[in-house]
Amino acid sequence: MYRYSDFTVEDGGPGVLGSRFMLDPAWSAVNDRLNIALSDDDPVFDGSYAWQQDGNQMATVTTASGGFVASGAVRLTAMRTVVNPAGGVINLYEVHVNGTLIGHVSDVELTPGVTYEIINYVDVTDAVEPQYSGLVTPIYDPTLANSIIGGGFADSILGNAGADSIWAGAGNDTIDGGAGADVIVGGAGNDTIYFGTGGATQAEGDTVYGGTGDDLIDDVFAGHYLYDAVLYGDAGNDSIWGGYGNDSIYGGDDNDFLNGELGDDLLDGGTGNDLLRADGGNDSLLGGDGTDTLEGGDGADTLEGGTGSDLITIGAGDDLIVFSDGHGADTVSDFDTTMSAGFTADQLDVTGMTDTGGQPVNAWDVTVTNDGLGNSLLTFPGGETLLLTGVVLDPAKPAPMLYAMGIPCFVTGTRIATPEGPRRVETLRAGDRVLAADAQGRVAARPIVFAAARWLGPAQLARRPEMAPVEIDEGALGLHGRLCLSRQHSVLVGQPGRPGRTGRLARAGHLADLGLPGVRLRPAGVGVGYHHILLDRHALVSAEGLGAETLWPGPMAFGALSGADRLALLSARPDLAPALLGQVPVESLYGPMVRPLLKRREISAQRFVNWRDWGQEWSFLAALTGEFVLQ
Incomplete structure (x- = not known):
């Protein structure tokens, strides 16, 4: 009773x-x-x-x-x-x-x-x-996990302990999830929702859906909790505060205010003109559609305004500004140009930008002007603009500083020789033919069995510097253009006086580690795209005129692929599965390497000079097209 x-x-x-x-x-x-x-x-x-x-x-x-x-x-x-x-x-x-x-x-x-x-x-x-x-005997126990359904009026619901499911329904409700990993749905109306202490671990935070209406979502009144909450404002002009955990906050429709507070939070404004405030922690802010305001606060934050003309204030920490095709006209304040190891403290990530030909942008695609107030205006090929307040770039020579800020100075689309002429590697697909030389020196137009790509942004490369690419300057190893390779990728080197006959393979990373002229390991700070092509046997192809190996299907290469690409490779060559998984030698199923691979101790500065001279005597590209015989 x-x-x-x-x-x-x-x-x-x-x-x-x-x-x-x-x-x-x-x-x-x-x-x-x-x-x-x-x-x-x-x-x-x-x-x-x-x-x-x-x-x-x-x-x-x-x-x-x-x-x-x-x-x-x-x-x-x-x-x-x-x-x-x-x-x-x-x-x-x-x-x-x-x-x-x-x-x-x-x-x-x-x-x-x-x-x-x-x-x-x-x-x-x-x-x-x-x-x-x-008649019934009431048994409601708030310490248990309860399923609570509100009505159509202004409810006041207290979840207390246990993993509760609360659906407040219509009306301007007040909900306190209490302890336990709760799921709370505000429903219609202007609701006030307090999420609580979560479950047994930090990862077991509450999940809150504000529903329609102008909702207020916050952790429990007068307290802060170290739990990872997932908070959705949904429709309406919502105000959402995270806690001290690593929260994921989504504004949804309309004009929202999101505050991550402490922790490494994800803030996504959705549609509407939103205000996103990171506060402490290494946060990721995405404005979405509309004219948004993003404030980075403390920590190493990643800020992306999205579509619309956005205002971005970076704040303290080494932050990353993401700018992509269609992002509009953004204004960035507090961009820190303090240099360290050749790069600015704050960085730009433009891996989502393309030029008029659909290729990734580089520093020479960007037009730099002065807005008349001492600020630099960056205009990209698609008409997108980025105004950097307080940053002064030389419009006549902007490339070095743009490179230092994160805009790549090299084209990721390395040109590969094909029977129809050079093609960018990212345009090649399974079934396309490339000019290739096998282990016996036979040159033929060989079909690609498998092709894949992997994009690594600046943040990923910063976490995994061993994945940074190697840059080889034009002419560093002979008659070839400038190109970029992964550390593990091998190129053809040889002995003067014997064009093509004594070639060996040398890993790009080993060449860079010795500090050889024209070959360097690129520091983290700019994104890169790695592309892989597998033929029916290991071979050499022309990459910007330099002999470079095709994919060697061993465990290391297989492990570097995405899950989807691993499945695609196994589907294309199921017979290679034991080699890909390291159960048998690759040679036993795929055939020999196209050339012997030099060990690191076999690479020296003197040999590098010989290889460069050897490369000046003949052209690998010419060998593929019939001017020389490759043996």
């Missing part, structure tokens, strides 16, 4: 149709339920009319802890009918003992914090007297 004082009533009073009432949000059967022990000679809980009552109907009422409340003749007086959140009806009966109103019994359990509306109010007569078997 519910104590009469556990209810609050508004809009007219307990006997007025249209009035609303609510059971105390903190109500618990363990602490607050009244227990009623009845004795009667029939199965009906009789009411009273003309102030008469069933003389055989007696009761003793005690508290949840066993304390005495009342004892004596008991009767029902009034019945209220209300609508529950699922659309059904609940009948609630007033209980009097010895003429004193003690509480209520009902035929359906009430949910604490849910607002109910009275749709009927009558005296209890024979027509509405309930059977004892039709």
Whole structure:
């Protein structure tokens, strides 16, 4: 039974149709339920009319802890009918003992914090007297994982302990998830939602959906918790604060305010003109559509305005600004140009930008002008602009500084010789033919069996510097152009006086490690795209005129591929699976390497000079096209 004082009533009073009432949000059967022990000679809980009552109907009422409340003749007086959140009806009966109103019994359990509306109010007569078997004993325990459904009015729901599921429904609701890894849905209306302490570990934070309306979502009032919450504002102009964990916050539609607070947070504004504030931690901010304002705060943040003309303030820390095709006209403040190891403290990531030909942009694709106020305006090939306030670049010679800021100075599309002429490697697909020389020196147009690509952004390269590419200047190893390779990629080197006959393979990374002229390991700070082509056998192809190996299908190369590309390779050459997994030597299934591979100790500065001279005597590209015989 519910104590009469556990209810609050508004809009007219307990006997007025249209009035609303609510059971105390903190109500618990363990602490607050009244227990009623009845004795009667029939199965009906009789009411009273003309102030008469069933003389055989007696009761003793005690508290949840066993304390005495009342004892004596008991009767029902009034019945209220209300609508529950699922659309059904609940009948609630007033209980009097010895003429004193003690509480209520009902035929359906009430949910604490849910607002109910009275749709009927009558005296209890024979027509509405309930059977004892039709009444319920409340058992609600907030310490357990509960499923709570709100109504269509302004509910006040308290989840307390346990992993609760709360659906507040319509109305301007107030919800406190309490402890446990809760799922909270605000529904329609302007809701106030407090997420709580989460589950057993930091990763078990609450998940909150604000629903439609202008919602306020925050961690529990006057506190901060170290849990990883996932928060969705959904539709409406929402205000969302994270906690001290690594939160993921999504504004959704309309004009939202997102504040990550502490922790390494993800903030996604969605559509609308949003304000995103990172505060502390290494955060990722994505404005999305609309004219957004992004504030980085402390930490090494990644900020991307998205489409629209956005305002980005970087703040402290070594931050990364992401700018891609279609991003509009953004303004960036506090860009730190302090140099370290040849790169600025803050960086630009333009791996999502392309030139008019659809290729990745480089520093020479960008036009730099002065806005007349001492700020540099960067204009990209697609018309996108980036205004760097307080940054002064030389419009006549911008490339070195743009390179230092993160815009690549080399083209990722290395040209590969094909029967139809040179083609950028990223345009090659399985089935396309390339000019290639095999281990016996035979030159032929060979079909590509498998092609794949992997893009690494500046942040990834900073975390894994061993993945940084090697740059080889034009002419460093002979008659070839400038190109970029991975550390593990091998190129053809040889002995003067014997064009093509004594060639060996040398890893690009080994050449760079020796500090040889024209060959260097590129520091992290600019993204790169690695491309792989596999033929029916290991071979040499012309990459910007330099002999370079095709993919050697060993465990190292296989492990560097994405999951999807691994499946594609196994589908293309299922017979190579044991070699790809390191179970058998690659040679046993695929054939020999196209040339012997030099060990690192076999590479020296003097040999490098010989290799360069050897490369000046003949052209690998010419050998492939028939001017020389490659043996």
